[in-house]
Amino acid sequence: MKIYLASGNAHKAAELRTLAAESGTAVSIHSAREVGGMPAVEEDTGTFVGNARKKAVALLPLLPPGAWALADDSGVCVDALDGGPGVESAYFAGPQGDARANLLKLRDTMHGVPAERRGAKFFCVLLLRGPGGEEFVFEGACHGRLLDEPKGGAGFGYDPLFVPEGYTESYAELGDAVKNRISHRARAWAALAAWLGSRPSGNGRPVES
Numbered sequence: 001m002k003i004y005l006a007s008g009n010a011h012k013a014a015e016l017r018t019l020a021a022e023s024g025t026a027v028s029i030h031s032a033r034e035v036g037g038m039p040a041v042e043e044d045t046g047t048f049v050g051n052a053r054k055k056a057v058a059l060l061p062l063l064p065p066g067a068w069a070l071a072d073d074s075g076v077c078v079d080a081l082d083g084g085p086g087v088e089s090a091y092f093a094g095p096q097g098d099a100r101a102n103l104l105k106l107r108d109t110m111h112g113v114p115a116e117r118r119g120a121k122f123f124c125v126l127l128l129r130g131p132g133g134e135e136f137v138f139e140g141a142c143h144g145r146l147l148d149e150p151k152g153g154a155g156f157g158y159d160p161l162f163v164p165e166g167y168t169e170s171y172a173e174l175g176d177a178v179k180n181r182i183s184h185r186a187r188a189w190a191a192l193a194a195w196l197g198s199r200p201s202g203n204g205r206p207v208e209s
Contacts, residue, residue, distance in 0.1 A: 001027045001183040002195070003128070004063050006055040006071040008038040009162050016070070016189065018180055023193040029070075035062040048073040048087055049137055052127035058134075066131055074124035074184060076158045078146065080110065088170065089158070090138045103150060107161060110146055118146045120162060122171075122184035127193055136195065141185030 005013050010031075017029045032038035043051040056071035063069060075089030085092040085106070093101035110118065126138045143165050145161040150160030152172030159171035164182055171179055180186050 002030065002064070002067045003027050003070045004030045004032055004035065004059060004067055006038060006059040006069050008031060008032060008054075008185055012072055012165055012185075015176075015180065015185060016072070018176070019189040020193075023181065023189065025193045025196050027196065030067075032059055032062075035064075037057075038118065043071070043073070043087075043090070046087060048075070048123065048125040051087065052125050052137075053129070053135070056127050056129040060129055060131070067132065069129045071127045071129070072124065072164065072185065073127075073189075076106070076162065076164070077121050077123055078110070079119040080113050086123075105162060106146070106158060107148075107150065108147075115145070120144060120146050122158075122162060124184040124188040126185075126188045128192065137190075138188045138191040138195065140184045140189070140191065142182055142184040142187065 007013065013029070013031050020027055020029050027091070038055070039062070041055050041058050043054065045051050045054060052071040052073040055073070056069040060069045073087070075086050077083045077086045085102075089102065090097050090100075093105040121141050121143045124140045127139075127189060128136045128138070138197065139186070141209060144163050144167075146161050147163060147170060152160045152170045152174070154175055155172035162171050163169065171183070
């Protein structure tokens, strides 16, 4: 299966290629750049699934015959913020989508919040849409807590501020080898890979096109 990632985020593309290779699935992950780039999409549905669907639908007409579009929508959901920034994670600090500004805004927003109220999770939706409008959704979550200050130089986005359960280092300190085993995106990909290995019944949750 040939899959094109409905994103202009190079970090996500690299991460998903690694996950696909390590899972042994018979798929090839391609960048939207190979078909002229990801079309602009306003992520305004208010849900991870809705935003992912908009991205997949926007990319699909540009793809070669028989190819599938894979859209990712993910974010960090903080207990003390009633699940925010959540679906707005990419634009938490404004419509420019500045990852560094988002990170610093979350740090500042959580300033003074005690350790017992710093619980959070990363959540990921992977939506796979086929050339005939077939659609499957796969979800993954990684629970943990937020640090007072960012730590680590690896990863991207909110990674330096998030420590997953069972660890003392942030996503950005653990490195790709560990992150690709435990991350929200890794867990969503594991569900997708299981579906690919057991088609046609699969483990994805079919949804209305």
